[in-house]
Amino acid sequence: xxxxxxxxxxxxxxxxxxxxxxxxxxxxxxxxxxxxxxxxxxxxxxxxxxxxxxxxxxxxxxxxxxxxxxxxxxxxxxxxxxxxxxxxxxxxxxxxxxxxxxxxxxxxxxxxxxxxxxxxxxxxxxxxxxxxxxxxxxxxxxxxxxxxxxxxxxxxxxxxxxxxxxxxxxxxxxxxxxxxxxxxxxxxxxxxxxxxxxxxxxxxxxxxxxxxxxxxxxxxxxxxxxxxxxxxxxxxxxxxxxxxxxxxxxxxxxxxxxxxxxxxxxxxxxxxxxxxxxxxxxxxxxxxxxxxxxxxxxxxxxxxxxxxxxxxxxxxxxxxxxxxxxxxxxxxxxxxxxxxxxxxxxxxxxxxxxxxxxxxxxxxxxxxxxxxxxxxxxxxxxxxxxxxxxxxxxxxxxxxxxxxxxxxxxxxxxxxxxxxxxxxxxxxxxxxxxxxxxxxxxxxxxxxxxxxxxxxxxxxxxxxxxxxxxxxxxxxxxxxxxxxxxxxxxxxxxxxxxxxxxxxxxxxxxxxxxxxxxxxxxxxxxxxxxxxxxxxxxxxxxxxxxxxxxxxxxxxxxxxxxxxxxxxxxxxxxxxxxxxxxxxxxxxxxxxxxxxxxxxxxxxxxxxxxxxxxxxxxxxxxxxxxxxxxxxxxxxxxxxxxxxxxxxxxxxxxxxxxxxxx
Numbered sequence: 001x002x003x004x005x006x007x008x009x010x011x012x013x014x015x016x017x018x019x020x021x022x023x024x025x026x027x028x029x030x031x032x033x034x035x036x037x038x039x040x041x042x043x044x045x046x047x048x049x050x051x052x053x054x055x056x057x058x059x060x061x062x063x064x065x066x067x068x069x070x071x072x073x074x075x076x077x078x079x080x081x082x083x084x085x086x087x088x089x090x091x092x093x094x095x096x097x098x099x100x101x102x103x104x105x106x107x108x109x110x111x112x113x114x115x116x117x118x119x120x121x122x123x124x125x126x127x128x129x130x131x132x133x134x135x136x137x138x139x140x141x142x143x144x145x146x147x148x149x150x151x152x153x154x155x156x157x158x159x160x161x162x163x164x165x166x167x168x169x170x171x172x173x174x175x176x177x178x179x180x181x182x183x184x185x186x187x188x189x190x191x192x193x194x195x196x197x198x199x200x201x202x203x204x205x206x207x208x209x210x211x212x213x214x215x216x217x218x219x220x221x222x223x224x225x226x227x228x229x230x231x232x233x234x235x236x237x238x239x240x241x242x243x244x245x246x247x248x249x250x251x252x253x254x255x256x257x258x259x260x261x262x263x264x265x266x267x268x269x270x271x272x273x274x275x276x277x278x279x280x281x282x283x284x285x286x287x288x289x290x291x292x293x294x295x296x297x298x299x300x301x302x303x304x305x306x307x308x309x310x311x312x313x314x315x316x317x318x319x320x321x322x323x324x325x326x327x328x329x330x331x332x333x334x335x336x337x338x339x340x341x342x343x344x345x346x347x348x349x350x351x352x353x354x355x356x357x358x359x360x361x362x363x364x365x366x367x368x369x370x371x372x373x374x375x376x377x378x379x380x381x382x383x384x385x386x387x388x389x390x391x392x393x394x395x396x397x398x399x400x401x402x403x404x405x406x407x408x409x410x411x412x413x414x415x416x417x418x419x420x421x422x423x424x425x426x427x428x429x430x431x432x433x434x435x436x437x438x439x440x441x442x443x444x445x446x447x448x449x450x451x452x453x454x455x456x457x458x459x460x461x462x463x464x465x466x467x468x469x470x471x472x473x474x475x476x477x478x479x480x481x482x483x484x485x486x487x488x489x490x491x492x493x494x495x496x497x498x499x500x501x502x503x504x505x506x507x508x509x510x511x512x513x514x515x516x517x518x519x520x521x522x523x524x525x526x527x528x529x530x531x532x533x534x535x536x537x538x539x540x541x542x543x544x545x546x547x548x549x550x551x552x553x554x555x556x557x558x559x560x561x562x563x564x565x566x567x568x569x570x571x572x573x574x575x576x577x578x579x580x581x582x583x584x585x586x587x588x589x590x591x592x593x594x595x596x597x598x599x600x601x602x603x604x605x606x607x608x609x610x611x612x613x614x615x616x617x618x619x620x621x622x623x624x625x626x627x628x629x630x631x632x633x634x635x636x637x638x639x640x641x642x643x644x645x646x647x648x649x650x651x652x653x654x655x656x657x658x659x660x661x662x
Contacts, residue, residue: 023438024431028456028530032463035533039420039466046413049406050371057377059370065089065186068097068119068173069143074186086138090117090180090188094170104188105135107179110197114156115177116149116166123149123166123174125156130177147173162202231581231595235602238577243603246569247610251351268564272319274571278578279312301591337562340617343436349447350432353454354609357425364417372410378403408477415476419469426520426616427457427465431527433620437628438528438638457527464526467533468519475512479505518544520616524623540623547626562611562618569607574600 030036060075067073067089074087086100099119107130114128121137124130140146154166154174161167166174176198180188286305289297344350380398399407431453436445457465482505489497518537521544525536544551577599581592589595628638 024434024528025530028460030460030463031526031530031532032461032467034463035466035470036463038470039416039462042413042416046368046371046410049375049410050367052406053371053374053376053378057374059373059377061377062373065098065100067100067138068092069140071100071138073100081138081142083138086136088182088186088188090135092117092119092175093168093172097173099140100138101188102136104180104182105177107134107177107194110179110191110194111201112177113158113161113198113201116154116156116174117177118149118154118166118174119143119147120149122177123154125151125154128156134177149174158201230589231585234577234581234584235595235599238573238580239599239602240606242576243569243573243599243606246573246603247607248351250565250569250607251610251613268319268323271564271568271571272316272323274568274575275312275319276316278571278575279309279316281578282306282309282312336618336622337614339437339621340433340614342442343433343445343617343621344613346436346442346445347432347447347450349450350429350613351610353425353428353450354613357421358609360421361418364421368410368414368417372407375403375406375410411480412473412477416466416469416473419472419476420465423465423469423519423523424457424462425612426523427461427527428453429613429616430524430620430623431457433617434524434528434624437621437624440638453527460530461526464523464533464536468522471515472512472519475508475515479508479512482508520619521623524620527620528624528627543623543626543630546630551622551626559615562615565611565614566604566607569611570600570604573603 058077060072060077064072064074065088067083069081071081071083073083073089076082076084083100086102088101088104089098090101090105091098097119099117099121105117109129112128112130114125115130115134116123116125117135117137120140120143122132122135124132149166153164155161155164161176162169164172166172167176178194178198179191180194181191183189282305286302286309289295289302289305378399380400428450432450435449435453436442439445482501486498486501486505489501518541521540522533522537525531525540525543526533529536529539531539574596578592578596581589581595624638
């Protein structure tokens, strides 16, 4: 009854149940031990690199800003000058050449074009408004051949100053006195309003000078960071705490059978409502801004908000049509999610396993970051001469070949460890759900099953997780190398090379997706039968091939259903954040879009952390079912009524459609 008669011709390819099969094998042995040992050796090598960096480097060279002479502000480390009292940096040019100061300069009128901040302190021309001590700059008179200003090199007349050697269109050794704000307590960034006012003052031949080429990127980054810094409390509140609360509640509600259908369909409809609702809100705000007299917002902001509202309306319409056309498939996928929810409901402890994974990731990430920072600080400080008329220099780090190789190795081990942590989680979840599926009496399964699965996975299958994650890490590091080559080709304006590398990047991306999908199913095979990675991958590939239509359709649609859940968590969190931030501090921000975008990204990944349990559980249930079909007949099958009925109805409908076509 579990399989159709026309499938019997494939019996020679199908799974055969091991003797006395009663669920995932109890007698296991360690799998892929070589890769487990290799991972331990690689962690040891990472530690050795970290120790090398700690001995030979100084973290302050990376975490604190460096001035144009190679001194690290706020420390006595660098080129030999004690800058302990000068803890902040003000940048003078677009090559990150700057000077250390005690406090970030404040200019009440935003800008004084007759006052310049230079590599050798403050220079003032006729008509300067600010006092000479408006900022306390470190003493740079000791620097060999220090660059200084005079009436010729640094003429402060706004009609000519921009092109003089001292300023050199933002690439010289002097710049106008601007109002600044503090970033990360060590960097002084130009106030965007001061930049805007400066554009209206600087002129050449009585025409406004177009300085967007040098200021647009700085404006964008400064505005974005400034908005995020201003709204940091709301970002933490909604992006982390709010998203965790919504994600946890959503995951818990999915466990209850009566609420499952309501949650899924409610999430679909709520996501549509939130998207269209945000579009209405944006359209209303844009209309109000357009009607203001005198206008408060720029035309760019108004038009951008209108366009964003139209995009939201279009996205909402697309989701509505997809929901209508895929309604039967959504109901089919709900059967798999329902069984996964039953399994999770029987083992509530499994919901907390992502917290354990996150803790493991944080421990590794902190250790890795320490090693990476110290390694980055082992470079040599070198002098770089700027391509301008005057001999303007800045300092930069140069790394030898050994340090560069170590850096690439740290990136590789980061990719491998992250994939390894994810793989362990997938094996634990799949083993727990497989034990639940292949148990006749579901009441025997509980949170103890999760603890036992954790112990067995850690004892027997660390090597399998290391093997699968190693392939992912190799693919990622190759993609990163290709991306670096793409940048080189772009810098060289090599269009043919750039196109070829883009094709390679696309192929590698597809390959990575295929490997991740195959790995996931291989881990399920390992969880059920205790086989090594290669054999598990081969068996999983065969199972997928023989049931391609069934697995593809349900995997795709169940993925959409879970994506809707993640999207709903993100939309709800971001929508609430938008309303609160706009009400409390909307006038104080350059744009609410930056903080809201960050909140959306953070809440999506947090929602993904919780709903990945359902994703892996659903995949395991489907994998177990198709294996169950192949191994057993009739009442011997472990599949229970609801899932079996849904799949049988789906196959019957497919046969009717095929018959009509024929």
